[in-house]
Amino acid sequence: MRICVVGAGYVGLTTAAALANFGHEVQCVDMEQAKIDSLTQGKVPIYEPGLEKLIRKNLKKDKLHFSSNVIESIRDYPMILIAVGTPSREDGSSNLSYINQVINLIASNIKDYKIIITKSTVPAGTNEWMHQMLVEKGIEEDLFDIVSNPEFLREGTALWDIFHPNKLVFGTRTDRPIKVLKKLYESEKVPYIFTSLTGAELIKYASNAFLATKISFANEIARICDVYEVDYSDIYKGLATDPRIGRYFLNAGLGFGGSCLPKDLSCLKHSASKQNVETKLLDAVMEINDTQIELYLNKLGKALPSLEDKQITVWGVTFKSGTDDLRSSPAIALIKQLVQIGCRVHTYDPMVQLELADVSSYINQYESVIGSDVLIIATEWDQFLKSDWSEIKSRMKGSIILDARNCINAQTVRKHGLLYLGVGKR
Ligand code: UGA
Numbered sequence: 329m330r331i332c333v334v335g336a337g338y339v340g341l342t343t344a345a346a347l348a349n350f351g352h353e354v355q356c357v358d359m360e361q362a363k364i365d366s367l368t369q370g371k372v373p374i375y376e377p378g379l380e381k382l383i384r385k386n387l388k389k390d391k392l393h394f395s396s397n398v399i400e401s402i403r404d405y406p407m408i409l410i411a412v413g414t415p416s417r418e419d420g421s422s423n424l425s426y427i428n429q430v431i432n433l434i435a436s437n438i439k440d441y442k443i444i445i446t447k448s449t450v451p452a453g454t455n456e457w458m459h460q461m462l463v464e465k466g467i468e469e470d471l472f473d474i475v476s477n478p479e480f481l482r483e484g485t486a487l488w489d490i491f492h493p494n495k496l497v498f499g500t501r502t503d504r505p506i507k508v509l510k511k512l513y514e515s516e517k518v519p520y521i522f523t524s525l526t527g528a529e530l531i532k533y534a535s536n537a538f539l540a541t542k543i544s545f546a547n548e549i550a551r552i553c554d555v556y557e558v559d560y561s562d563i564y565k566g567l568a569t570d571p572r573i574g575r576y577f578l579n580a581g582l583g584f585g586g587s588c589l590p591k592d593l594s595c596l597k598h599s600a601s602k603q604n605v606e607t608k609l610l611d612a613v614m615e616i617n618d619t620q621i622e623l624y625l626n627k628l629g630k631a632l633p634s635l636e637d638k639q640i641t642v643w644g645v646t647f648k649s650g651t652d653d654l655r656s657s658p659a660i661a662l663i664k665q666l667v668q669i670g671c672r673v674h675t676y677d678p679m680v681q682l683e684l685a686d687v688s689s690y691i692n693q694y695e696s697v698i699g700s701d702v703l704i705i706a707t708e709w710d711q712f713l714k715s716d717w718s719e720i721k722s723r724m725k726g727s728i729i730l731d732a733r734n735c736i737n738a739q740t741v742r743k744h745g746l747l748y749l750g751v752g753k754r
Contacts, residue, residue, distance in 0.1 A: 329508070333356040337413055341376075344411075346490040355405060357398045402437050403439065410448055416595065427446075443505045447479055455526070496518055496520050496521065499525040552752075559752070559753060579735075581620070581735075582662065638702065639673075663675065705731045732750075
């Protein structure tokens, strides 16, 4: 099949590379010429394990192409997959201006039948609105089918996720595109879920909202464990062994961040409130998440009477390990609060050198702790778990290790004469 992927961001690039690898002829387009130039040379502007290699392989096989000529590509390709950004607005709603632009381009350039697939995460009702827009612009319904096909990739494991999906979701208005859609991904054994356009949109939001709910639940239980001096990891084992509960997304810590969970939760809440539906559970999920940083700072405040003027090292600045993405990173929110309190903040991250006012960024994990009163673990990179604690002890001025991801072995840390702090961790 010949597919034009619009948007060379995180989702667009991963999807384009995977579709090309399935054997389709893929053209990935983006307005940003500089980005297209570097992608054409096989240089990928984001860090995602394996992505650059996959892109180079398919460039070489002539299955994948990049172009900034959006109009020509939209005109030429029978299938258009939209993967443009839908950033959050202040009120939680999604900014759909890029989607709007693409629909206008399609409307002005469509000559023959096209399947238009929305991969971008869009609020309930958006795909119906896109259909309506095309009709209002005079495009015959015979000339196109809109399909809502949300993605469920996680940053850091995106290629694994796209090659091993647990489901494929397609929202359609009619049965007409279904035969073609079944050939799009090489995944015969996974469940195909066909639903309405809005049904598919809501599956995506419900998934991310449920994942966020699990995390806030874990964080609330960890708070309860903390006062009873019980180790949350024991509770975790008890929960995770029950298949009805499952073992994923129950790690307690600084809370959820990134470009998806917080944004999608806000958007779902916004959509519901526009329809006068109360979202008490989702409100609580967000409220718990919004108070996680304060919780950890309070914990630190109890161990150190005054944080002002203290030197604090924060390990990990991205929104989770395995990525270089800083968007809505709880670690950065924490760092900003520490700076505001008057702390001198040092940071170290295996992927990113943070550039932030009043923060010193290090390229060596052990140099970053020299003279520090506190070390905070803000993301769970493997290399942090394997740290040399005697080296750390000898370089730090103080002895507090605040494990804000519940990922460090407390006994090992204590054995080296350091003070281990965590929430719901003994
Ligand atoms: C999330 C979903 O997991 C994907 O299925 C979805 O496709 C994607 O959003 C999206 O909508 O595009 P992602 O944002 O890459 O993926 O990252 P997650 O692995 O979900 O982590 C999100 C946040 O939750 C991170 O800050 C992470 O540290 C935190 N988290 C995750 C926890 O605090 N505890 C956990 O047990 C798991």
